[in-house]
Amino acid sequence: MKYFHRKAASFFNIAVLVFASTLVFSQKSHAQFFDFVRAIPQNDSTGAPLAGGNTTFADGSAFVPDTDVARSSKWAWRSSQGIGGILSSLGPTSSTPPSNTKELVTTVSGLKPNTPYTVKVLYWESSNWGVRAGLTYANGTRTNAWFDTNSTAVVSADLLPWKTLPSIWSESGRTLYAGSLGTATANANGQVKVFVHDLPSADSNTRTWYQGVAIAEVIAAAPHVVDTASAGTHFSRGVHAQALADITIDRGEYWVGIPKALEVARGAAIRGVATGIAAELYDWRVRNGQARPPTLQFLRYSRDFDAELFMGVNMRGFVQPNPAGGFLYYDTNATSLATAAADWVRYVNHIVPTYRQGDSITNSRDAAILNSLTWSSTVPGDSFDTLLNSAEPAVPQVKYWEIGNEPTVGTTAYNVSNSYTLTATIYYPRYKAITQAMKAENPNVKVGPTIIDGSREGSQLTSIASDLSCPIDFVAYHPYERMGQLTDPTQLTRYLGSVWSRQSQFLNGIKQVLSDNGRDPSATEYAATEVNVSYWDTNDTEKEARMAHALGTVETVFTHARLGLVASHYWIWPAHRYDGTEYPSFKAFQNLRDHMGDTLVSTYAFQDIRLYITRDSRTGELAVWILNFSNDQDSTVQLKLQNLPTVQSATLLRLQDVTAKTTLFSSNLASDMPGGPSAHVDWTSTDMTGQNVSDMSLNLPAATISLLVIEPGVGSLKPTFVDQTGEKHFGVTFEGLPHASDVRYNLWSSDDLVTWEVVGEAEPGEVSITDNRPANASTHRFYRVEAVNQ
Numbered sequence: 001m002k003y004f005h006r007k008a009a010s011f012f013n014i015a016v017l018v019f020a021s022t023l024v025f026s027q028k029s030h031a032q033f034f035d036f037v038r039a040i041p042q043n044d045s046t047g048a049p050l051a052g053g054n055t056t057f058a059d060g061s062a063f064v065p066d067t068d069v070a071r072s073s074k075w076a077w078r079s080s081q082g083i084g085g086i087l088s089s090l091g092p093t094s095s096t097p098p099s100n101t102k103e104l105v106t107t108v109s110g111l112k113p114n115t116p117y118t119v120k121v122l123y124w125e126s127s128n129w130g131v132r133a134g135l136t137y138a139n140g141t142r143t144n145a146w147f148d149t150n151s152t153a154v155v156s157a158d159l160l161p162w163k164t165l166p167s168i169w170s171e172s173g174r175t176l177y178a179g180s181l182g183t184a185t186a187n188a189n190g191q192v193k194v195f196v197h198d199l200p201s202a203d204s205n206t207r208t209w210y211q212g213v214a215i216a217e218v219i220a221a222a223p224h225v226v227d228t229a230s231a232g233t234h235f236s237r238g239v240h241a242q243a244l245a246d247i248t249i250d251r252g253e254y255w256v257g258i259p260k261a262l263e264v265a266r267g268a269a270i271r272g273v274a275t276g277i278a279a280e281l282y283d284w285r286v287r288n289g290q291a292r293p294p295t296l297q298f299l300r301y302s303r304d305f306d307a308e309l310f311m312g313v314n315m316r317g318f319v320q321p322n323p324a325g326g327f328l329y330y331d332t333n334a335t336s337l338a339t340a341a342a343d344w345v346r347y348v349n350h351i352v353p354t355y356r357q358g359d360s361i362t363n364s365r366d367a368a369i370l371n372s373l374t375w376s377s378t379v380p381g382d383s384f385d386t387l388l389n390s391a392e393p394a395v396p397q398v399k400y401w402e403i404g405n406e407p408t409v410g411t412t413a414y415n416v417s418n419s420y421t422l423t424a425t426i427y428y429p430r431y432k433a434i435t436q437a438m439k440a441e442n443p444n445v446k447v448g449p450t451i452i453d454g455s456r457e458g459s460q461l462t463s464i465a466s467d468l469s470c471p472i473d474f475v476a477y478h479p480y481e482r483m484g485q486l487t488d489p490t491q492l493t494r495y496l497g498s499v500w501s502r503q504s505q506f507l508n509g510i511k512q513v514l515s516d517n518g519r520d521p522s523a524t525e526y527a528a529t530e531v532n533v534s535y536w537d538t539n540d541t542e543k544e545a546r547m548a549h550a551l552g553t554v555e556t557v558f559t560h561a562r563l564g565l566v567a568s569h570y571w572i573w574p575a576h577r578y579d580g581t582e583y584p585s586f587k588a589f590q591n592l593r594d595h596m597g598d599t600l601v602s603t604y605a606f607q608d609i610r611l612y613i614t615r616d617s618r619t620g621e622l623a624v625w626i627l628n629f630s631n632d633q634d635s636t637v638q639l640k641l642q643n644l645p646t647v648q649s650a651t652l653l654r655l656q657d658v659t660a661k662t663t664l665f666s667s668n669l670a671s672d673m674p675g676g677p678s679a680h681v682d683w684t685s686t687d688m689t690g691q692n693v694s695d696m697s698l699n700l701p702a703a704t705i706s707l708l709v710i711e712p713g714v715g716s717l718k719p720t721f722v723d724q725t726g727e728k729h730f731g732v733t734f735e736g737l738p739h740a741s742d743v744r745y746n747l748w749s750s751d752d753l754v755t756w757e758v759v760g761e762a763e764p765g766e767v768s769i770t771d772n773r774p775a776n777a778s779t780h781r782f783y784r785v786e787a788v789n790q
Contacts, residue, residue: 032118032216032606033163038084039106039196039212041065041077055087058103058137058195075101075210082124082176082211083166089198089208101208103140104196108215111186116218120178121194122157122166124209125149129174131208132197135184142197147179154179159494160214161605162501167512168455169505178214223695224604226613228622229643229738232599238308238567239560240592241269243530244301245572246278246292249381254293257577262305264574264589269308269567271529272298276571279312279405281319281327281416284344286374288319288327291382294375295344299352299395308400310476310529310567311348312450313341313438315404315430319416326415334430338437341401343369345441349397356390400567401438402450402476402529403431407460409452428463428470435471446473450529453477454509461510465517474525474566475514479506483552484534484543489631492548492664493608496629499533499555500562507563527567528560539573542673547681547703548664550584550655551627554705557592558612558625561600581670584681587655588705591683595623595709599739609635609700619789620645620740624708628700631664635700641693645738648713648787650688652698655705658682662703712737714745714785722770730781731760731770737787745769746786753782 042053045067057063065077065087079085089101111117123131125148134144147154157176158169169176184192192215198208242265247253262270273295274282282288284295302309317332318340351366361367375384388395407422422430435447449464449472451457464470481502483495506528511521530536533552538544553570560568574586597616604611608629615622622644628635657666659680669676693710700706715735722731737743747760747769760769769785 032219033161034118034120034214034216035164036083036122036162036166037106037108037213037215039087039104039210040085041075041087044079045077054109055104055106058105059140061102063104075104078209082171082209083168086124087196087208087210089210101198103138103142104210105137106194106196106213108192108194108213109190111190111192111215112217113186113188113190116183116185117192118216118218119181119184119192119194120160120214121147121181121196122176122178122211122214123147124174124211125177126174128203128205129207129209130199131179131210132199133179133181134195135181135193137193137195138197140197142199144195144197145179146199147177149177151179155494157214158502158505159491159498160501161497162214162504163216165501165505166211167505167508169502174209176211183218219606223638223640224602224611225640225642226602227642228601228613228615228645230601232601232615234599234617235561235564236566237267237596237598238269238527239565240557240589240596241265241271241307241567241569242574242589243271243275243569243572244298245275246273246282246287246298249291249293250379252578253573256580257573257575260575260580260582260586261573262301262307264586264593265307266305266593267307268593269310269569270298270301270305271310271312271569272301274312274314276312276530277405277409277411278414279314279402280316280411281329281414282312282314283318283340284314285340285372289321289374291377291379294373294384294386295348296352296375296385296388296395299348299398302398303393303395308567309396309398310400310402310527310569311344311398312402312405313337313344313434315434316411316420316422322415322417324417326417329416329418329420334433337430338433341434342437342441343372345398345401345438345445349442349445352388352395353397355387357385357387358390359387399444399446400474400527401445401447403434403447405450406452406457406478408457422460424459424463427460428467431464432467432470439471446525447471448474448476448525448527450476451478451510453479453506454513458509458513461513462517465514465519468518472514472519472524474527475510476527476529477506477510478530478571479503479528480531480535480571481533481552481556482535483548484538484541489664493629493631496548496552496555496627497608497610499552500559503556503559503563507565525566526564527569528565529567529569530571531556531560531568532571536571539571540576540670540672542667542669542675544585545581545583545669545673546665546667547584547655547657547662550588550681551629551664551703551705553585554588554592554625555610555627557596558603558610561596562603576670579671579677581668581677581679583668584655584666587668587681587683591653591655591707595621595707596625597621597623604637604639607635608633609637611637611639615739617739618742620712620737620743622710622712624706624710626698626700626706626708628702628704628706630702632702634702636697637700638695638697640695644694644710645712646715646735647689647693648711650691650693650711651709652686652688653707653709654684654686654701655681655707656684656701656703658684662701664703666703712740714787717783717785720768721775724770728775729770729773730775730783731768732783732785733768734785736765736767740764740787743787743789746788747771748784748786749773750782750784751780756784
């Protein structure tokens, strides 16, 4: 708050309380991200020049690659393999071992002259495959290093942090790997040369599939300078969403897991009613005969937690109990499913907003839908409303409707004995029938397919994308990662640093399918409605309970913000579903909820550090998020924040082990986990109000999340007189909070700096307030302005 003192009508004695407006971090350098350069021979096997040719024989002789025949001195150009083609040291069969291939050189151009670059060779691996490569010409003697999966200098290519990335990491059982060649300085023409050879062997499995080069500029240390007044890029608050489940009310998850998930989903998004593959056997009208929270309960969740609700529509069939146990599909007719989906849309977006309990239902269709609902049973507590009561607030309408779930995954996990999957041929007419029925009921709803990714289920996506009459308002996909398979801290650190690369590739693959089928990818929205950096099966295991998982989860959230997703739903249970243990990821979600905002002002990356500056467009609050992926190396970061608003307060929060030095394995363990229960990881808080927060070095302990929250304050108050109907009134003018659309201002007055009262107010955007009491020359008054979130 700002103060000034008015003593008499003729002069002012102004006292202004001003807060410091600087922040500093000390960091060593900018990011080091790799560009993918594909190795392309200058000629194909017919001698015709290839566009972008950059690879020749290293001795300067003409290089015309062979076709797929047994090798002599040549390589084979296999244009249909790898990423746009690979150079192979073998012929077409496993009976043609490598022999006498000549050394190649790939020239990477367009670099900064006389500048150092980190260089890696890219090759495909299956069994004993590898590549021989180096930064110096070996004169055909094969003295450069051989790289295969036994080499310590080799990592899978998806673990590199990419800027321009390969389109795929694997194909047909082969994996793309990168071998480290060290550092090379670009010549005066801005070129780096990479020399490649194979390993002659009688074993035909010891072959080389050479793909290209990964190259990244080595950038000198420099502070990251940020203009905090810049407009930034808006992102959806739904990127830190939660997936829910319609767990039966007699299970612990309903009483513990669901409330915990809702707690951190506030202001973001939730997924329900039935989630995941459960949607593919769910009948929303009768809840499959089980005591589950019905649709209206999820609508109330959406209202009470201000969270956008994503709904999942059944496109496989309705089940009934199987006398032998489990369930059986008894109706898989597309017309039945389309009718049920259209009725669901009508119930959610028409019936619930229109009627309240006790109302007379005069519309016959509405009455029939309501009469079809069985939302109570003899189970204790299972008596749910079908309509809102007359006194409670309205619930939001549902905009996003997912159609089906992972069509190549069966429903056997839910004990459906006649489970089946959806080929593209089956998928297409079902999707079209269901979405057309839903759009006919309400053309404003958004519908979209729910797939794993564009690689595994590209044919299903293609089947509907190729029919431009099929509505695809958004694509929901499930970009699960596999960090849970790792135990080595070095591998974990690399994995965390490459989340952006893998998540970008997931999304790019889907966009490519849409583009290939004549659709504009930028006209479609995208939602990762199931995502987990460690994998879905790590839920409620010690792998989910560790700090590495929290770091990967936060990095995924910011990645999805950068990629422009409308939602990203964490799968599942951010706290232990039964005993409520708050994992480090749960702790992280709490502050993502409270301090992530909705505008990305700046991103920064270097080595194992990732930094994101965000702003909340409602309040103007700035937040600086810094992730240190290293298991044992502390770091420092230097960040110069320019054009900061007046700083009302500054607080440094840090998610870390409060009992010992933090590592990637620091954890909060539930009672059913080895070593549990434990609660080692929590947020610490340091008040930095009054310190210079624009140019300072901040230590970043290993494996921690640091968060600097900067709350802006009102600028200096300037006194003024206002004439109102012949009376003089005191007033103030001031600089309002920048980029704050949802803040109003109260003018407080006091005669003694002890007792205060509100004497005026201003709406957002206004920068002056007048005291509603007349000025009195015989008294003096103090004023302060308070910014209040609406």
